[in-house]
Amino acid sequence: MSELYLYERELVIPPEEYVRVHHTLAREFVYEIFAAAGLRDDDAHIVADVLVTADLMGISSHGIQRVRRYVDGLLRCCVNPRPDIRVVRDCGATALIDADNGLGHIAGVKAMEIAVEKAERYGVSLVLVKNSHHYGIAGYYSLKAVEKELIGISTTNSEKLVAYVNTVTKSLGTNPIAVGIPRKTPPPILFDSATAVIPVGKIEIYSKLGKTVPEGWVIDSEGRMLSGEASKVLSEIRSGKASILPLGGLGEEFGGHKGSGLAFIVDIISGVLSGAAWGLHVRYTVDTAPANVGHAFAAIDIDAFMSKEEFYQRIESYISEIKSLKKHPSADRIWIPGEKAWYTMMTRLKVGIPVHVKLCDELNSIAGNMGLGRRLC
Amino acid sequence: MSELYLYERELVIPPEEYVRVHHTLAREFVYEIFAAAGLRDDDAHIVADVLVTADLMGISSHGIQRVRRYVDGLLRCCVNPRPDIRVVRDCGATALIDADNGLGHIAGVKAMEIAVEKAERYGVSLVLVKNSHHYGIAGYYSLKAVEKELIGISTTNSEKLVAYVNTVTKSLGTNPIAVGIPRKTPPPILFDSATAVIPVGKIEIYSKLGKTVPEGWVIDSEGRMLSGEASKVLSEIRSGKASILPLGGLGEEFGGHKGSGLAFIVDIISGVLSGAAWGLHVRYTVDTAPANVGHAFAAIDIDAFMSKEEFYQRIESYISEIKSLKKHPSADRIWIPGEKAWYTMMTRLKVGIPVHVKLCDELNSIAGNMGLGRRLC
Numbered sequence: 037m038s039e040l041y042l043y044e045r046e047l048v049i050p051p052e053e054y055v056r057v058h059h060t061l062a063r064e065f066v067y068e069i070f071a072a073a074g075l076r077d078d079d080a081h082i083v084a085d086v087l088v089t090a091d092l093m094g095i096s097s098h099g100i101q102r103v104r105r106y107v108d109g110l111l112r113c114c115v116n117p118r119p120d121i122r123v124v125r126d127c128g129a130t131a132l133i134d135a136d137n138g139l140g141h142i143a144g145v146k147a148m149e150i151a152v153e154k155a156e157r158y159g160v161s162l163v164l165v166k167n168s169h170h171y172g173i174a175g176y177y178s179l180k181a182v183e184k185e186l187i188g189i190s191t192t193n194s195e196k197l198v199a200y201v202n203t204v205t206k207s208l209g210t211n212p213i214a215v216g217i218p219r220k221t222p223p224p225i226l227f228d229s230a231t232a233v234i235p236v237g238k239i240e241i242y243s244k245l246g247k248t249v250p251e252g253w254v255i256d257s258e259g260r261m262l263s264g265e266a267s268k269v270l271s272e273i274r275s276g277k278a279s280i281l282p283l284g285g286l287g288e289e290f291g292g293h294k295g296s297g298l299a300f301i302v303d304i305i306s307g308v309l310s311g312a313a314w315g316l317h318v319r320y321t322v323d324t325a326p327a328n329v330g331h332a333f334a335a336i337d338i339d340a341f342m343s344k345e346e347f348y349q350r351i352e353s354y355i356s357e358i359k360s361l362k363k364h365p366s367a368d369r370i371w372i373p374g375e376k377a378w379y380t381m382m383t384r385l386k387v388g389i390p391v392h393v394k395l396c397d398e399l400n401s402i403a404g405n406m407g408l409g410r411r412l413c
Numbered sequence: 414m415s416e417l418y419l420y421e422r423e424l425v426i427p428p429e430e431y432v433r434v435h436h437t438l439a440r441e442f443v444y445e446i447f448a449a450a451g452l453r454d455d456d457a458h459i460v461a462d463v464l465v466t467a468d469l470m471g472i473s474s475h476g477i478q479r480v481r482r483y484v485d486g487l488l489r490c491c492v493n494p495r496p497d498i499r500v501v502r503d504c505g506a507t508a509l510i511d512a513d514n515g516l517g518h519i520a521g522v523k524a525m526e527i528a529v530e531k532a533e534r535y536g537v538s539l540v541l542v543k544n545s546h547h548y549g550i551a552g553y554y555s556l557k558a559v560e561k562e563l564i565g566i567s568t569t570n571s572e573k574l575v576a577y578v579n580t581v582t583k584s585l586g587t588n589p590i591a592v593g594i595p596r597k598t599p600p601p602i603l604f605d606s607a608t609a610v611i612p613v614g615k616i617e618i619y620s621k622l623g624k625t626v627p628e629g630w631v632i633d634s635e636g637r638m639l640s641g642e643a644s645k646v647l648s649e650i651r652s653g654k655a656s657i658l659p660l661g662g663l664g665e666e667f668g669g670h671k672g673s674g675l676a677f678i679v680d681i682i683s684g685v686l687s688g689a690a691w692g693l694h695v696r697y698t699v700d701t702a703p704a705n706v707g708h709a710f711a712a713i714d715i716d717a718f719m720s721k722e723e724f725y726q727r728i729e730s731y732i733s734e735i736k737s738l739k740k741h742p743s744a745d746r747i748w749i750p751g752e753k754a755w756y757t758m759m760t761r762l763k764v765g766i767p768v769h770v771k772l773c774d775e776l777n778s779i780a781g782n783m784g785l786g787r788r789l790c
Contacts (some may be wrong), residue, residue, distance in 0.1 A: 127717040128537030129506040159507030160539040187682070200735055202744035207735065215678045225681070227674040233667055247497055259741040283661055283668045287743065290610055290629055291660045291672075297604040297750045300735075301592045304602070305564070308727045309718050317732055330616055335535070337762070340504040341541055341686050350685045357693055358577055358584065358677075364636040366664065367579030373674045 042056040042261055042383050045094040045376040048390040049245055055396055055413040056388030063088045065403070065412045066100055072406040073110040074117030079142045085142045087378040088173040091389040094380035098173045101395055106139060106170075109321040115139060115169055128359040129158035131312065133165045137326045138172025140192070144331060148177045152184050159340035164310035170194065170321050175228030175377070177333055178216030182224045185344060187336040188216040193307040193329060195320045198232045199279035201288065201296035202209055204259040206279045207315050210235050211302040216374075218338070219355075220348040226374030232280045239280075242266035244392075253287055254278050261286070286299020306330040340341065420470040422753040425767040426622055432773055432790040433765030433783050440465045442780070442789045449783040450487040451494030456519045463518045463549040468766040470482065471757035475550045476612020478772055483516060483547075484779055488700040492546055494514060498523055506535035510542045514703045517548025521708060525554040528712040528771055529561050534630070536717035541687035542708040547571065547698055552605030552754070554710055557595030559601045562721060564713040565593040570684040570706060572697045575609045576656035578665065578673035581636040583656045584692050587612050588679040593751075595715070596732075597725040603751030608658045608676040615648065616657075619643035621769075629662055631655050636665070683707040 040362070048054050063084045069305055070080035083106070091099035095355040109115035119138025123131050131150050135143035147163045154161035174190045181188025210230035215369030234253050242249060243266040251263040256278050272278035283295025307314035312330025321329040338347045342360035355372055363370055384390075391399075403410055424429050440461045447457035460483070468476030486492035496515025500508050508527050512520035524540045531538035548554070551567045558565025573584030587607035594602035611630050619626060620643040628640040633655050639646055649655035660672025684691035689707025696704040715724045732749055740747055761767075768776075773790040780787055 057500070082678070096726075125718060127714070128535035129538075129677070130637040130714075130717040132718050151415060152632075158505035158535055160537060161506075162537040162713060187686075188654055199741075200738060200747070202741045203735075203745050204741050205739050207738055213675075217678075217681055225677075227678050229668075229671045233661070248424055250666065255741075257739070259743065272561050283671055285667060287741070289627065290607075290662060290667075292749070294606045294660055295668075297606060300602075300750065301594075304728070304731070305593055308716065308731060309564075309713075309724060314727070314731055336539060336682070336686075337504070337507075338686065340507040341502060341509050342688055347686060347709070350691070354681070354685060354691055358580075361577060361580040362582050362634070364576075364581050364664070365578045366636065369439070370577070370579050371670070373677065 040078060042387070043379040044094060044383055045380045047245065048240070053393050054390040055393060057391050058388050059088055059385060061090055062100060062389055062391075062412065065399070066103060066408060068408055068410060069103060069403055069406060072408055073107050076118060077404060082145050082237065083141045086176050088389070089176055090173045092381040092384045093173070093377035094384075095377065096175055096235070097235065097240050099389070100391070102172070103399060104402060105321050109169065111204075112322060113324065114322060116325055119143070123150070123314065129154050129161045131163045133163060135165050135168035137167055139327055140165075140167065140168040140331060144171040144177050144190070144333070145180065147331065147333045148180045148188065148190070148335070150190075151333040152181050152186055155186055155335035155337045159337050161335050163333045164287030164306070165333070166228050166312035166328065167326065168312065168327060168329045168331055169327045171331055173228065174212040174214035175216065175226050178214040178226060178228070179224065182216040182218045185218045185338065187218070189334040189339065190214045190309055190331065191302045191305045191306050192331040193314060193318050194310070195327070196316055197236050197273065197280050198299060199255060200283055200300070201282060201293045204257050204279065206276065208282070208296070208303065209318060210280065210307070211299040213298070213302060217351065219351055223374055225351070225372060226377060228374070228377070230285040231295050231302060233281050233283050233285060233295065234280065236280060239266055239270050239273070243269045243270045243365045252281070254280055254402050255286065306332040407408050419764070420756040421620070421760055422757045423473060424622065426544065429769040430770050432770060434768050434790050435765050436465055436469055436762060437765055439468065439477060439619045439789065442479060442776070442787055445785055445787060446484060446780055446783060449785055451485050453495060456515075459522050460516055460518045465552050465766070467550045468552055469758040469761045470754035471761075472548070472550055472614070472754065474612065474617050476766070477768070477776065479549070480776060481779060482698050483538050484658055486546065491699060491701055491703065495518070500527070506531050506538045508540045510540060512542050512545035514544055515546065517542075517545040517706055517708060518546050519627060521548040521567070521710070522557065522564050524710045525557045525565065525712070528565075528710040529558050529563055532563055532712035532714045534782055536714050538712050541683065541711045542710070543687040543689035543705065544703065545689065545706045545708055546704045547706060548679060548708055550605065551589040551591035552593065552603050553790060555591040555603060555605070556601065558712045559593040559595045562595045562715065564595070564715065566711040567708065568683050570680045570689070570691060570695050572655050572695050572704070573693055574613050575659055575676060576632060577677070578659060578670045581632060581634050581656065583653065585659070585673070585676045585680065586675040587657065588683070590675070590679060594728065596728055600751055602728070602749060603754060605751070605754070608672050608679060610662055610672065611657065613657060615684045616643055616647050616650070619648045620673065629658070634662065668681030683709040698760040751775065
C-alpha cells in the first residue's frame with residue numbers, strides 16, 4: 037500500500053483552485069448546517085458523515101457539493117427535517133420502513149442496522165425503504181454491514197436520467213448496486229456502481245474540468261450520440277433533451293439491454309416492491325412534491341455458510357490470483373473493486389479533502405445565511 | 414400478443430437444415446438418454462426439462478445441444494449420475510447444499526424449492542450450492558420461484574471465459590444473474606443475463622451461421638480487439654488465446670470495471686461463500702476433476718412487503734409506461750426483459766423446436782450408442 041499512499045482517484049485540477057480541508061472540520065461544519073436546517077443531532081451527524089465519506093473516497097459528485105441541494109430541499113419544506121422513521125412491516129428476515137419524507141441517509145443507516153440484526157439471526161435479510169430521498173453513495177450502507185463482518189448490499193432508485201434500452205428519453209434512474217465484502221484486513225471489497233454507463237456525477241466533473249464527453253455515454257431525444265463539451269451535454273440532460281445510456285451502451289449489440297434490465301430490476305425491488313415511486317415518478321430533492329425514493333438493503337451472514345476464517349482465506353487467494361493476472365498494456369494497474377476509493381480515503385484522511393474555492397464560498401455563504409459564524413475554508 | 418404469435422428471437426438459418434420437433438417428444442427423448450446414462454428417473458426428467466425449456470425460449474446454446482457435453486461428463490465418470498444431494502447447513506432463512514458432483518440442474522431445482530419454502534416463512538432466503546456442475550439457463554430456476562408468485566434470483570459461476578478488467582486472459586466465468594418477477598398474467602418479467610458483454614453461446618451461434626464477430630466482444634492475449642470470422646474467434650477462445658470482454662467492454666471508459674465487478678461479486682457469493690471453486694479453478698463438465706461449480710438461489714416473498722394485488726397493479730403501470738416511451742429509430746420494439754424468451758416459447762410450443770439436422774444426427778447417434786431404439790428426428 038505504501039506506493040499508493042498518496043493515491044487519489046479523482047483529478048484535482050487546477051490544484052491552485054482547491055483548498056485542502058481536514059475531514060473532521062468538514063464533518064463538523066456540515067453537521068452544523070444540517071442541525072441548523074432543523075435535523076435532529078444524530079441525524080445531522082449521519083448526513084454529514086455520508087457526505088464527507090464520499091469526498092474522502094474520491095466521489096466528490098456525491099460529497100459536500102450536495103449540501104446546497106439537500107438544504108434547499110429542507111428549507112423549501114419539501115424534505116421533512118424531523119422524519120418519524122417507522123418499521124411498518126416486519127416479517128422475520130424482512131422489514132419495510134417508511135422514511136417519512138426525510139433525507140435518505142437517515143433511513144438508510146437505520147435500515148442497514150436492521151438488516152444486519154436480521155441477517156445475524158436468520159442468515160440473510162432484506163429491508164426496503166419507501167417515501168425517502170436521495171441517500172448519497174450506495175456503498176456507504178454496504179460498508180456499515182462490512183464493519184460488522186457481514187456482506188452488505190444496497191440499491192436505490194433515483195430521479196430519471198437514463199434511457200431504457202431502445203428508447204430515447206429519460207425514464208430510469210442511474211439506479212446503483214453496491215456490494216461490500218469484508219476481508220481480514222482493509223481494504224474491504226466494495227463494488228459500487230451505477231447501472232448506467234456512467235453516473236451523472238462523471239459528466240458534472242468533466243464539465244467542471246472543461247473536458248469533452250466521448251461518444252457512447254449520452255444520446256439526444258432523436259437517439260443520436262451526443263458528445264463534445266461536457267457543460268453543454270450536461271445542460272441538455274438537465275433540460276430533458278438528452279439521456280444517459282445504460283451500462284452496455286446503445287441498443288443490444290454490446291449489452292444495453294443488460295444495463296437497462298439491471299436498472300429496471302433495481303427499480304422494481306427498491307421502488308415498486310417497497311411502495312415508493314419508480315421510473316418516471318421519482319422526483320428530485322427540491323421538487324415541491326415528495327421525491328418518494330425507494331431503497332433496498334440486504335445483509336448476508338458469512339457464518340451461515342462457512343467460518344469467517346475460511347472465507348477470508350478464500351477471498352485472499354482469489355484476490356492474489358487476480359493481482360497475478362497478465363495486465364492489459366493500456367492499464368495502470370489491476371484493481372479490486374473498492375481499492376481506488378479506499379486508497380483515496382487513506383490519502384485524504386492525511387492530506388485533507390480537496391474543496392474547490394467556489395464550493396467553499398458557496399458553503400460559507402449557506403452557513404452565513406443560516407446564522408452560523410463558522411467558515412469551512 | 415397476437416402480432417407476436419409466430420415470433421422467434423433466434424434466427425433459424427438456413428431453414429431447410431432444421432427439423433421442427435415437438436417439445437414433448439424432445440423432452441422424452443432427452444429424458445431417456447439421461448435415464449440410460451444412469452440418472453434417477455426424476456432427475457433425468459429435470460435435466461430434460463431445463464434443456465428443452467432453453468430451446469423453447471430460444472436459447473439454443475443452452476438447449477439440447479448440451480446433451481453431448483453432459484453425457485460425456487457422465488459416461489467418463491467425472492459427473493456423478495446419482496448424487497446424494499444434501500443440505501449441509503441450515504440457518505433459518507439460509508441453507509448450504511452439497512450437490513455431490515452431480516449435474517447442476519438437479520441441485521438447482523432442489524435448492525430453489527428450499528429457497529421458496531424459506532422465503533414463504535421468513536420473507537427472504539438465500540440457498541447456496543457447492544460441488545455442482547453447469548446448470549443450464551439461470552432463468553429456469555428464477556421462474557420456478559415465479560410459478561409460486563415469489564421473486565426468484567439465481568446466479569452461478571462457470572468455467573473461465575472472460576478477462577477481468579485491465580487483464581488479457583480468461584479468469585472469470587460469464588457468471589449470469591437471473592431475476593424473475595411474477596405478473597398477474599404471463600409473460601413474467603425475466604432478466605437473465607451474462608455479466609460478460611455476450612454469452613459464449615452467442616459466438617457459437619454466429620459461428621454456425623458463418624457470421625462475423627464485431628469489434629468489442631473479444632480480446633486476444635495481448636489485449637487487442639479480436640473480430641472477424643466467428644468460428645476462428647471461437648477456436649481462439651477455446652484454445653486459451655482469447656477472452657470475452659466483461660459487460661461494459663475494454664477498460665473503464667464504458668464500464669468494463671462494472672461488468673467485471675458484477676462477475677466477481679457473483680463468483681464470491683456463488684463460489685467463494687458456498688465453498689465451491691471460483692475464477693480460475695472452476696472446471697469444465699468433461700474435465701477429469703470435479704467442476705465444483707457454485708450456484709446461489711434467493712427468493713423474496715412479495716407479501717412480506719405489500720399485497721400481491723397491489724404489487725401486480727404497480728408492475729403493470731410500470732410496464733405500460735415503458736411501452737409508451739418514444740422508441741429509438743433503429744429499434745424494432747420496446748421489450749420488457751423476458752418477453753423475447755416467452756413469445757419464442759409460445760411459438761415453439763405450437764410449431765416445435767428447431768433442431769439442426771447435424772444436431773439431430775448427433776443426438777440419434779448418442780441414443781443409439783446407449784442402446785435406445787428411439788430417434789429424435
